[in-house]
Amino acid sequence: MTVSRDPAGRWFVSILVEETIDPLPTSSGSVGVDLGITTLATLSTGEKVLNPRNGHDERRLVKAQRALARKAPGSANRAKARLKVAKIYARITDRRRDHLHKLSTRLVRDNQVIAVEDLTVSSMIKNRHLARAISRAGWHELRSMLDYKSQWYGRELVIVDRWFPSSKMCSSCGTHRGPLPLDIRSWECACGASHDRDVNAALNILAAGLAERRNACGADVRPQREPSRAGGRR
Numbered sequence: 057m058t059v060s061r062d063p064a065g066r067w068f069v070s071i072l073v074e075e076t077i078d079p080l081p082t083s084s085g086s087v088g089v090d091l092g093i094t095t096l097a098t099l100s101t102g103e104k105v106l107n108p109r110n111g112h113d114e115r116r117l118v119k120a121q122r123a124l125a126r127k128a129p130g131s132a133n134r135a136k137a138r139l140k141v142a143k144i145y146a147r148i149t150d151r152r153r154d155h156l157h158k159l160s161t162r163l164v165r166d167n168q169v170i171a172v173e174d175l176t177v178s179s180m181i182k183n184r185h186l187a188r189a190i191s192r193a194g195w196h197e198l199r200s201m202l203d204y205k206s207q208w209y210g211r212e213l214v215i216v217d218r219w220f221p222s223s224k225m226c227s228s229c230g231t232h233r234g235p236l237p238l239d240i241r242s243w244e245c246a247c248g249a250s251h252d253r254d255v256n257a258a259l260n261i262l263a264a265g266l267a268e269r270r271n272a273c274g275a276d277v278r279p280q281r282e283p284s285r286a287g288g289r290r
Contacts, residue, residue, distance in 0.1 A: 064146040065139060079210025086169035088262025090222065090254050091198070093189045097159065098254035100262040107193060108155045110148050117144045152194050160201035164211050170202055171265025174218040214265035226251065227259035 058070045088100035097105040120141045127134035163170055175195055206213040216222070224236050228249040236243065236253070244250045 062146065063142040065142070066146070077208045079208075080165060082210075083166065083168040085167040086171070086262060086266065087163060087167045088171045088258040088260070088265060089163070089173075090258040090261055091173065091175060091193070091195050092254060093193055095254060096155075096193055097198070098258045100255070100258040102252075102255050104254065105159055108151050110151060113144055113148050113151075117141065117148065120144055152192070153197070156194050156198045156201055160198060160205055163202065164205045164209055167211065169212045169214060169265065169269060170206065171214045171216055171262050171268075172199060172202065173220070173222065173261060174215045175199075212269065214268050216261050216264045216268065220260070220264050222257040222260040222264070223253055225256075225260050227256050227263065 057072070060068050060070070062068065090098045092098060094107075095104045096107045099105070120137065124134065124137040124141050127137050202213050205211070221232060224234075225232050226245040226247060226249055229245060229247040231245055231247065233243065233245065241253045242251060243253065
């Protein structure tokens with residue numbers, strides 16, 4: 057048993073136990089997941105899962121942080137201001153974690169195979185323009201939840217190569233288009249198919265994940281890969 061206290065002054069007791077978790081019944085479902093900033097996750101089913109709205113708490117956090125900066129170091133008022141900041145931040149963190157738990161549990165419960173991209177979050181947050189938004193999204197935490205819940209319940213999590221051009225490839229005919237800046241959210245292929253950027257990416261991630269899975273079982277099938285490149289995501 058471990059007793060701990062967080063910066064917000066809350067006490068927690070963690071108890072380590074050995075437990076056998078029964079796998080869920082086999083499901084025929086499979087889903088591709090495209091992770092994003094504005095939309096936390098876009099599924100190959102066409103569903104878009106938004107990030108939790110913390111606008112009110114984030115405004116309170118900014119105000120509390122400014123108040124903290126004005127307090128004299130070592131003073132009792134600074135300690136009170138620091139605790140206020142920690143409590144607001146803890147509320148935002150708890151809401152995000154609760155949202156990620158509910159999403160990951162639903163994906164694992166409803167699908168036998170879940171395909172996601174191998175995103176290098178540690179490298180992506182070096183971009184100072186996107187670092188805050190990426191950190192708030194909780195991509196790494198979501199993938200971690202999907203990983204251990206898949207092992208618990210007898211599901212399969214397939215990780216797709218980070219350089220796989222999921223957004224640039226037509227999910228209908230497989231044609232690759234040219235550069236696709238992030239501000240272009242929809243495009244039309246020469247085959248006549250119209251694509252929402254994120255839904256198309258999720259469909260391609262699912263197809264690549266299923267191909268990786270078949271290849272692991274002995275079939276000679278590999279998803280198309282884009283040459284390594286420096287810089288941002290897709």
